[in-house]
Amino acid sequence: MSKRILVIDDESVVRRSFVLALENSGYLVDTASSGEMGIERMEGTKYDLIFLDLNMPGLNGVETLRELRERDKDVPVYIQTAFHAAFADQLRQAAEDGMDFEILKKPLSLRQIADITKEILEEAKITE
Amino acid sequence: MSSKSTKALPIDVLLIEDNPGDARLIQEILSESAQVEHQLQCADLLSTGLERLDKAGIDVVLLDLGLPDSQGLDTLSKVCAQAPEVPIVILTGLDDEIIALQAVRQGAQDYLAKGDADSKMLWRVMRYAIERKKAEDELKKAHEELKLTYEQLRESQAQLVQSEKVSALGILVAGVSHELDNPLMGILNFNDYCLKHTTEDDWRYQFLQDIQHETERCIDIVSNLLTFSHMEKVGEEAYQDESLAKIIDRVVNLLSYRIQKEKVSLTQHISENTPAIRLRVNAVQQVLLNLIDNALDALVGSQKKEIRIEVHPDGDFVSLTVADSGSGIAPKMLDKVYDPFFTTKPAGKGTGLGLSISRSLIESHGGDITCESKPGLGTTFEVLLPIERRKEDNK
Numbered sequence: 001m002s003k004r005i006l007v008i009d010d011e012s013v014v015r016r017s018f019v020l021a022l023e024n025s026g027y028l029v030d031t032a033s034s035g036e037m038g039i040e041r042m043e044g045t046k047y048d049l050i051f052l053d054l055n056m057p058g059l060n061g062v063e064t065l066r067e068l069r070e071r072d073k074d075v076p077v078y079i080q081t082a083f084h085a086a087f088a089d090q091l092r093q094a095a096e097d098g099m100d101f102e103i104l105k106k107p108l109s110l111r112q113i114a115d116i117t118k119e120i121l122e123e124a125k126i127t128e
Numbered sequence: 129m130s131s132k133s134t135k136a137l138p139i140d141v142l143l144i145e146d147n148p149g150d151a152r153l154i155q156e157i158l159s160e161s162a163q164v165e166h167q168l169q170c171a172d173l174l175s176t177g178l179e180r181l182d183k184a185g186i187d188v189v190l191l192d193l194g195l196p197d198s199q200g201l202d203t204l205s206k207v208c209a210q211a212p213e214v215p216i217v218i219l220t221g222l223d224d225e226i227i228a229l230q231a232v233r234q235g236a237q238d239y240l241a242k243g244d245a246d247s248k249m250l251w252r253v254m255r256y257a258i259e260r261k262k263a264e265d266e267l268k269k270a271h272e273e274l275k276l277t278y279e280q281l282r283e284s285q286a287q288l289v290q291s292e293k294v295s296a297l298g299i300l301v302a303g304v305s306h307e308l309d310n311p312l313m314g315i316l317n318f319n320d321y322c323l324k325h326t327t328e329d330d331w332r333y334q335f336l337q338d339i340q341h342e343t344e345r346c347i348d349i350v351s352n353l354l355t356f357s358h359m360e361k362v363g364e365e366a367y368q369d370e371s372l373a374k375i376i377d378r379v380v381n382l383l384s385y386r387i388q389k390e391k392v393s394l395t396q397h398i399s400e401n402t403p404a405i406r407l408r409v410n411a412v413q414q415v416l417l418n419l420i421d422n423a424l425d426a427l428v429g430s431q432k433k434e435i436r437i438e439v440h441p442d443g444d445f446v447s448l449t450v451a452d453s454g455s456g457i458a459p460k461m462l463d464k465v466y467d468p469f470f471t472t473k474p475a476g477k478g479t480g481l482g483l484s485i486s487r488s489l490i491e492s493h494g495g496d497i498t499c500e501s502k503p504g505l506g507t508t509f510e511v512l513l514p515i516e517r518r519k520e521d522n523k
Contacts, residue, residue: 013314020321055306107313107347112322 003047003121004028008038008064009053014106018051021113035059039067039106039122047075048119051104054081069099074087076120080104138165140185141254144207145170145192145219150242154190154210154219174198174206178306181211188254190214191236193227201230215261217253237261241443305353312350316343319522367406372439372448373398375409379416380437388425390461394420399440405515411489412513415497418482419509425509426454443494445512456503465499474497 005027007018015031022029030045032038035037036058038050054061063078068077079101081087094101103118141158145151151170156471158168169186170449171177174195180186189211209214217412218239220228237257239512240250247254248509263277323336380387387394434453457465466487490497494514501507 011310013310013317017313017317020317036346050347106309110317 002026002028003048004030004053005049005117006030006032006038006041006045006047007051008032008035008056008061009051009080010034010056011053014053016107017110018113020117021110025114025117027117031088033063035064035067038064039071042068042071046102047072049117050075050077052077052079052101054087058088061088062094065094065099065101066097074100076106077101078116078120080106080108137219138167140187141166141168141190142186142188143168143170143190144174144195145190146172146195147173147192147479150192153242154245154250157245157250164251166468173194173288174203176465178206178210181207181214184297186211187216188258190219190254192215192219193224193231200227201234202229202495204236205235207210209516213261213265215257216254217257222446226306228293231438301353305350308346308350312343314349316340316347319343357504367408369406370409370412371404371433372402372446373414375416376437376439379413379420382417383424385421387435387445389435390424390427392435394422394435394437397438398438402439402441402446403515405446405513407493407513408489411492413484414513416448416450419511422482422509423452423454423507426452426456426463430454441515442502442512445514448511449508451506451508453506456505456507457499457501459501462499462501466497490504 002035002076003026005018005022007015007029008020009015009031011031012033015033019029019031030047032041035056038052039059040091052061052064052088059067061081065077068075077100079091091101091103107115143151143154145154151172152368155168155170158166164436171180172195174197177189177191181189188205191207193200195203196206204216204218216235218231218236219226220239221242221279224241232239238253240253244251251368271358273496280378301445319336323333323340326333328338373396376398380394380396399425417460418438423435427435430453432453436449436482438449438451441447446462466483487497490511490513496512497514498510500510
């Protein structure tokens with residue numbers, strides 16, 4: 001079965017970049033334009049990888065992370081941001097509370113997106 | 129209030145007068161007033177007078193301007209130069225008022241016509257001279273202090289204005305940069321997508337590649353701007369022990385293509401007793417990259433193409449210098465080189481942020497960066513990094 005990826009970002013540019021980067025990868029890519037929508041998507045679907053934006057109206061990235069960790073403790077979450085300084089304290093707190101996540105630096109090129117995704121999902125396969 | 133004149137301590141008077149009659153007259157007048165304790169020393173030559181003045185303790189000088197070894201206002205200026213702190217009263221003949229007034233203008237406290245003086249008047253003139261001189265000196269001192277304070281104030285005000293400007297600019301720049309991040313990612317990726325689906329023989333392929341390069345350039349600029357504005361904390365990088373030699377190697381390696389292509393001779397002189405220091409490797413690397421990059425830019429069009437990198441311990445610091453044999457920086461530009469957005473490079477070749485960023489990176493290490501330049505001969509940048517870092521920075 002194909003692996004499923006969820007991209008949560010309020011910028012359509014970013015969501016579409018992920019879709020384009022992964023269009024022939026064999027992975028299924030879902031997108032959500034807000035934290036709230038992302039969590040809604042998780043209700044019916046099990047994801048193998050989630051890309052999450054930090055700076056969003058409504059639930060921000062850290063708040064969304066807390067919500068989605070209640071639903072899935074293990075899915076790898078990659079937070080992508082150009083500046084995590086503004087959210088540094090919240091992120092540190094989340095890490096101290098035992099939330100797993102990684103940070104990716106924006107902007108990401110198609111190649112970077114494809115490579116990172118492949119690396120995470122293929123590595124996950126090996127360790128399974 | 130601590131002065132001799134008000135405390136009834138003996139007043140030391142030096143009389144410089146070549147005419148024995150006049151000298152005797154003054155001596156007699158001074159002695160008439162029994163209630164003023166005083167010691168009188170006499171000199172009949174300027175040279176003898178100056179010698180006496182050399183030994184401290186003279187409270188007031190009575191000076192005749194016409195002496196065998198000096199004449200006129202010249203006499204006054206020599207005495208002033210010898211003992212600027214001692215008040216001088218000029219003794220004149222009856223018809224010398226004009227020159228006496230000039231003397232007062234040039235630093236004498238007062239003047240007295242020899243034939244005119246009685247005891248009371250002479251003492252009053254001398255007392256006033258002493259007090260006035262004291263007040264004058266205090267005023268001068270206060271004025272100097274005020275001037276110094278004013279200069280310091282102006283300097284710190286300028287610094288304040290500069291840092292205010294920079295911080296306001298930083299906030300603005302960070303805001304704009306963040307706004308640009310997503311659109312740039314869009315341009316980069318949509319173009320990349322088109323590139324992927326265009327064959328190389330398509331006449332549009334080259335243009336898509338150009339778009340890619342230009343977009344990457346924009347992304348670099350934005351990333352530099354963010355570093356500059358401190359929003360993206362270079363400060364989050366941890367300190368670690370690292371030898372500068374290794375950092376230099378890496379940076380020179382990174383630039384080796386350009387160094388060879390432009391036929392630059394780059395030499396390294398690293399003192400063996402240089403200790404490894406605690407630093408933020410990426411930050412120092414960025415600074416060095418920037419300095420060597422600038423040096424290479426300065427060598428474009430130069431006959432002699434040399435870059436000399438030198439590292440040696442210097443007291444509590446390690447000194448790292450990057451010297452080029454390039455065109456140099458005009459003196460009036462020198463204090464502007466750290467200003468954000470200041471650049472002399474052609475459009476597209478520099479953002480004018482490199483040295484501004486470099487300076488804040490070095491300052492965040494508790495170090496310093498200085499620049500010396502001789503137009504036509506070259507420029508040397510020196511970075512000083514402290515060997516011992518304070519504990520709280522070592523987290």
